[in-house]
Amino acid sequence: MWDxxxxxxxxxISVGGQYALIAIxxxxxxxxxxxxNFAHGDVFMVAGIIMVYIAASGLPVWxxxxxxxxxxxxxxxxxxxxxxxPLRTAPRxxxxxxxxxxxxxxxxxxxxxxxxxxKQYPAIPVISDSVKIGSATTxxxxxxxxxxxxxxxxxxxMLINRTKIGMAMRAVSKDFETAQLMGIKINSVISTTxxxxxxxxxxxxxxxxxxYPTVIQTSGAMPGLKAFVAAVFGGIGSxxxxxxxxxxxxxxxxxxxxxxxxxxxxxAISRPLGLAIFSxxxxxxxxxxxxxVKPTGLFGEKTTDKV
Amino acid sequence: MKTKSRKPAVLTWVIVAAVYAAVFAAEQILPPxxxxxxxxxxxxxxxxxxxxxxxxxxxxxxxxLGQAGFMLIGAYVYGIFTIPVESRPVVYQYYEGGLxxxxxxxxxxxxxxxLAAAFFALLIxxxxxxxxxxxLAIATLGFAEIIRVIVQWDPMGPITNGxxxxxxxxxxxxxxxxxxxxxxxxxxxxxxxFLIAGICIGLIVxxxxxxxxxxxxxxxxxxxxxxxxxxxxxxxKRLAFCISSFFAGIGGAMLAMYQTTxxxxxxxxxxxxxxxxxxxxxxxxxxxxxxxxxxxFVAASEWWLRFLDEKQMIGNFEVPLLRNGFxxxxxxxxxxxxxxxxxxxxxxxxxxxxxxxxxxKEAAK
Amino acid sequence: MSEMEIKTVPDMETDGETVLxxxxxxxxxxxxxxxxxxxxxxxxxxxxxxxxxxGAGKTTAFNCVTSVxxxxxxxxxxxxxxxxxxxxxxxxxxxxEQGIARTFQNIRLFSGMTVFDNxxxxxxxxxxxxxxxxxxxxxxxEEKKNRxxxxxxxxxxxxxxxxxxxxxSLPYGKQRLLEIARALATEPTLLLxxxxxxxxxxxxxxxxxxxxxxxxxxxxxxxxxxxxHMNLVMDISDRIYVLDFGKPIANGTPEEVQQNPVVIAxxxxxxxx
Numbered sequence: 001m002w003d004x005x006x007x008x009x010x011x012x013i014s015v016g017g018q019y020a021l022i023a024i025x026x027x028x029x030x031x032x033x034x035x036x037n038f039a040h041g042d043v044f045m046v047a048g049i050i051m052v053y054i055a056a057s058g059l060p061v062w063x064x065x066x067x068x069x070x071x072x073x074x075x076x077x078x079x080x081x082x083x084x085x086p087l088r089t090a091p092r093x094x095x096x097x098x099x100x101x102x103x104x105x106x107x108x109x110x111x112x113x114x115x116x117x118x119k120q121y122p123a124i125p126v127i128s129d130s131v132k133i134g135s136a137t138t139x140x141x142x143x144x145x146x147x148x149x150x151x152x153x154x155x156x157x158m159l160i161n162r163t164k165i166g167m168a169m170r171a172v173s174k175d176f177e178t179a180q181l182m183g184i185k186i187n188s189v190i191s192t193t194x195x196x197x198x199x200x201x202x203x204x205x206x207x208x209x210x211x212y213p214t215v216i217q218t219s220g221a222m223p224g225l226k227a228f229v230a231a232v233f234g235g236i237g238s239x240x241x242x243x244x245x246x247x248x249x250x251x252x253x254x255x256x257x258x259x260x261x262x263x264x265x266x267x268a269i270s271r272p273l274g275l276a277i278f279s280x281x282x283x284x285x286x287x288x289x290x291x292x293v294k295p296t297g298l299f300g301e302k303t304t305d306k307v
Numbered sequence: 308m309k310t311k312s313r314k315p316a317v318l319t320w321v322i323v324a325a326v327y328a329a330v331f332a333a334e335q336i337l338p339p340x341x342x343x344x345x346x347x348x349x350x351x352x353x354x355x356x357x358x359x360x361x362x363x364x365x366x367x368x369x370x371x372l373g374q375a376g377f378m379l380i381g382a383y384v385y386g387i388f389t390i391p392v393e394s395r396p397v398v399y400q401y402y403e404g405g406l407x408x409x410x411x412x413x414x415x416x417x418x419x420x421x422l423a424a425a426f427f428a429l430l431i432x433x434x435x436x437x438x439x440x441x442x443l444a445i446a447t448l449g450f451a452e453i454i455r456v457i458v459q460w461d462p463m464g465p466i467t468n469g470x471x472x473x474x475x476x477x478x479x480x481x482x483x484x485x486x487x488x489x490x491x492x493x494x495x496x497x498x499x500x501f502l503i504a505g506i507c508i509g510l511i512v513x514x515x516x517x518x519x520x521x522x523x524x525x526x527x528x529x530x531x532x533x534x535x536x537x538x539x540x541x542x543x544k545r546l547a548f549c550i551s552s553f554f555a556g557i558g559g560a561m562l563a564m565y566q567t568t569x570x571x572x573x574x575x576x577x578x579x580x581x582x583x584x585x586x587x588x589x590x591x592x593x594x595x596x597x598x599x600x601x602x603x604f605v606a607a608s609e610w611w612l613r614f615l616d617e618k619q620m621i622g623n624f625e626v627p628l629l630r631n632g633f634x635x636x637x638x639x640x641x642x643x644x645x646x647x648x649x650x651x652x653x654x655x656x657x658x659x660x661x662x663x664x665x666x667x668k669e670a671a672k
Numbered sequence: 673m674s675e676m677e678i679k680t681v682p683d684m685e686t687d688g689e690t691v692l693x694x695x696x697x698x699x700x701x702x703x704x705x706x707x708x709x710x711x712x713x714x715x716x717x718x719x720x721x722x723x724x725x726x727g728a729g730k731t732t733a734f735n736c737v738t739s740v741x742x743x744x745x746x747x748x749x750x751x752x753x754x755x756x757x758x759x760x761x762x763x764x765x766x767x768x769e770q771g772i773a774r775t776f777q778n779i780r781l782f783s784g785m786t787v788f789d790n791x792x793x794x795x796x797x798x799x800x801x802x803x804x805x806x807x808x809x810x811x812x813x814e815e816k817k818n819r820x821x822x823x824x825x826x827x828x829x830x831x832x833x834x835x836x837x838x839x840x841s842l843p844y845g846k847q848r849l850l851e852i853a854r855a856l857a858t859e860p861t862l863l864l865x866x867x868x869x870x871x872x873x874x875x876x877x878x879x880x881x882x883x884x885x886x887x888x889x890x891x892x893x894x895x896x897x898x899x900x901h902m903n904l905v906m907d908i909s910d911r912i913y914v915l916d917f918g919k920p921i922a923n924g925t926p927e928e929v930q931q932n933p934v935v936i937a938x939x940x941x942x943x944x945x
Binding site: 510513514516517518519521522524525527528529531532533534535536537538539540541546592656 | 738740763764765766768769773774776780781782783784785789792793794795796797798799801803806807808809815818854855857858
């Protein structure tokens with residue numbers, strides 16, 4: 001029984017960690033701008049495409065990865081400056097529409113550049129290698145991911161709690177106007193948030209596409225949505241919440257993928273039910289349930305509207 | 308009390324009648340293969356869907372992204388109930404001809420398509436409509452994804468044909484009247500979608516001009532004040548959601564007729580985004596704007612900007628950048644420019660009759 | 673005077689027909705008690721004012737009566753029937769339906785609509801025709817009657833000349849009048865006014881006072897208002913309740929309240945107008 005479940009659990013943890021890295025970007029931006037950055041999943045996809053093209057140029061892998069991370073962070077910065085900053089005082093719906101517009105633009109740009117074809121993600125030494133853990137054979141990235149996620153989250157939490165820019169971030173997310181009055185440079189705080197979020201999405205993309213090594217313009221949509229659900233599930237605005245939410249979603253999703261096999265081996269069903277296709281739908285069902293039962297998520301704060 | 312000037316309303320009716328007459332005439336004169344008809348048919352379909360989305364996003368202030376899901380329901384219901392019984396063994400070849408072995412008339416199927424979408428809207432609306440703007444957006448988007456998966460699930464196959472496409476149901480071309488030899492005697496394949504969309508959009512306009520329409524707009528303007536004026540938020544939001552979905556369902560059925568096939572995998576989030584962008588370009592809160600921008604969008608993407616996707620030579624000079632996908636890039640840029648710099652879109656919140664009024668004051672009451 | 677020293681004063685007796693009655697109303701937000709054990713009542717045809725320094729919990733009390741907030745404890749009765757309070761989960765529209773209408777401190781007009789449509793919207797509640805009848809415009813009779821009524825209301829507040837202007841394009845004072853007209857369109861028997869004279873000059877305030885008395889008589893209303901302009905309050909109120917730090921510290925006729933040392937201390941102590 002355990003031998004059947006274990007491989008699914010393992011890839012669940014891995015994917016969960018990758019979602020976590022995307023989810024942090026969502027939750028940080030939401031915490032500060034109260035905006036669902038619909039384009040964040042596409043930034044993740046763009047990071048994948050950039051890697052494909054940089055690796056093709058023949059640069060050493062570690063330089064390529066570094067370049068990808070820098071360029072991705074820059075993409076996040078530019079998106080914020082071009083598409084969100086001009087709408088700072090606009091109604092929320094306008095900013096959301098702008099985010100959707102950016103998502104549409106990034107996908108179409110990539111479609112144009114790649115010709116709409118699946119691109120093979122380059123194999124990255126060490127983490128692409130196979131390894132055997134117990135009954136399961138997997139890639140090294142599966143083990144690297146959770147470790148790296150924890151390190152990055154610890155680093156990020158320290159950045160937020162110990163540094164000046166971190167303090168400014170906390171202030172802005174608590175009260176936008178007051179923080180501005182206190183002389184905090186809102187725009188640089190927001191830019192920093194986007195840079196960090198995009199950087200982490202870049203890291204996530206390197207790990208994710210090592211596991212699922214093809215990139216196409218729509219590759220970011222689904223992981224992006226799932227990471228967003230993870231952020232909501234954990235309580236939007238909360239970084240640990242987003243990470244825990246992401247691991248839960250990653251694991252559940254993979255268990256559902258294997259549910260037919262698991263149930264079959266356990267003797268509960270005699271023929272496959274095709275339940276695997278619900279692995280995506282499950283995430284959204286979870287979203288709707290959590291929003292109805294506890295809209296503030298696992299770790300979110302409650303707010304009341306003033307009349 | 309002063310009386311309202313009737314001139315703008317009369318002018319509007321004249322324009323609408325002229326458009327329908329022109330469509331009818333063009334169809335009899337021009338070859339049916341003309342790009343114009345593709346644009347008109349798809350444009351009419353999108354116009355209905357865009358207006359139905361505007362009813363929610365622009366007039367009620369509910370930011371929903373479930374449109375593709377409701378269109379999918381409409382398209383499937385239409386397909387399932389209109390595929391001729393004798394064609395079913397072919398269509399449902401993997402499911403022994405499918406479960407349903409009867410058909411209903413096209414008009415009935417259209418209404419069923421709407422009702423089915425409205426029914427799902429009612430179900431999903433109960434939990435989801437309590438949510439605030441952006442959460443509601445993502446929850447409705449999630450719902451659309453769930454629907455797409457359920458329809459493709461293998462055990463649903465006898466009804467939905469699983470992941471395979473539905474086809475051979477009546478399409479727009481079947482509205483043409485033919486003689487005994489099968490030659491078309493009267494072309495109606497464009498006029499009929501215009502009529503369907505026209506009636507539906509007309510009903511939405513009537514709704515917006517009724518007391519209920521005002522109630523919905525008041526919710527958009529200020530929920531707390533609306534509630535204090537005795538407007539039941541839950542009830543009215545549900546109403547708007549169901550009505551919008553009803554027409555999105557009919558729009559989905561029209562899309563099925565236009566495409567002649569239906570497959571769940573095409574009703575993606577990207578489709579919803581596209582419709583949202585049409586609404587934004589036309590003007591959030593303007594029915595006229597949505598209709599206008601639907602035709603503009605379809606014409607540009609299917610016809611006028613097609614050349615951007617192909618290599619173009621001017622003399623010996625090859626225009627750079629032009630290849631597959633460039634049209635969409637140009638599109639994206641136009642959209643971002645509208646979103647960032649022309650936030651009111653083409654029409655803002657104005658309607659066609661408003662264009663004939665010089666100032667609001669003149670038409671007072 | 674500090675928060676601790678404040679004594680809660682019990683409600684007074686009157687011999688009229690009670691319209692609205694609050695019993696031990698308490699509203700707590702986290703650790704903050706915005707309204708603390710507040711009991712009061714209003715009789716038919718009275719104008720009762722609720723005064724107190726900023727942040728005393730006046731608007732919160734209004735929001736409890738209109739069910740915008742769910743009170744932590746206490747009961748609210750309207751014509752003897754419990755309409756709100758602890759464990760009563762009702763939405764604000766149900767309160768309006770029973771005949772309580774309100775205006776807002778920070779004006780909340782429907783910004784995307786004309787002055788006239790703002791009034792028409794408030795009549796939606798009392799319409800008898802259903803959705804289909806309305807959509808197909810088969811309710812011409814009702815629509816005509818409503819339009820005439822809306823027009824009359826605009827005449828009452830003197831806004832007929834701006835009927836087709838956008839509501840939010842009006843000057844401040846006219847917006848306040850429009851809010852009152854809109855509230856009247858819901859056919860209330862009890863009207864709650866939240867700082868109706870805010871931002872008005874003395875002359876406008878004076879006119880507003882006369883206006884409130886006039887509509888009270890014309891529409892057979894009972895009026896409950898929050899107001900900071902003491903001249904207005906003293907001029908038109910039959911009785912006054914005073915809140916400080918959420919607690920009722922005094923009540924009585926304008927003369928009684930004016931001379932009450934506790935009230936004077938509360939106002940002087942917090943540096944108020």
